[in-house]
Amino acid sequence: MIEGVLFLVLMSCGLIFGQIAEKRHLKSLVKRELESNSLPAIASRYPVDDQPYQQHLVTGGVVIASDYFKSFTAGLINIFGGRVTPFESLLDRGRREALLRMKSNAQDLKADYVFNVKLETSRIATGRAGAIEVLAYGTALVSGNDANNAPTIDSSSTNIAASGDRAISHRSVGNASAINNGGIDTTESSET
């Protein structure tokens, strides 16, 4: 009896809050996609070379969870087979969000293009239920005459860590030195 009530509560929570969250997310995705349309993200492996560009690896990632209603419905569909629409929309939203985050990182660098965009999806195990991680990454091309943005390619070895950090992320620069020290140990042990 109690289990039945709990199940109904969970289902309705998932249905109501899940739907609200999904609608809101889709709305914001459409809005931000329109705003970021000026920056082309291209899957081509061959960059344009009409002028000198500086290159930066840009990434955008998101972990997105399914709700109880979706998980349950997906379980039901699994019995009969067919399109698992609840998860399709989840993956779609995850990918679009990851791409937008990558683009916004590229826009922070004032990039003109993002080339060789790759999308990578993986399942993150959180107990029984499903959460997916989507990572979008690509090479941002920043036009060369704007030298303030970016470290040059022939930077000396002393600022390697700093320039690498700036290229990868601009959010948590403070962690760089700590991470870097950890990195030295590991590389040494993997060399031996």
Added chain:
Amino acid sequence: MLISNLEILPDHKVVRHLGLVQGSSVRSKHVGRDFMAFFKNIFGGELRGYTELLHESREEATLRLVEQAEQIGANAVLNVRYSTSSIAAGAAEIFVYGSAVEIADRD
């Protein structure tokens, strides 16, 4: 150090190939985060704690890649790829690899 997932660089030429370099990192969040994630699985939505975790993890893996490339005397890593796999509940491995090369300006 130039890190790029392109295979060719406009304006530059590859002088020397130095082989594959890699970096990996396995991380997990404290139980509180996992507990919150459990709740999020009822309501749906983004798991910010895990997004953050994977972001930090990716940075660490990339820095290890850079360290390794630096040690073998490379000045660029090309064709970089990321991959993620979940090892246990609440822990994820981020793996990054690419080819270390020495590049020079094309005259």
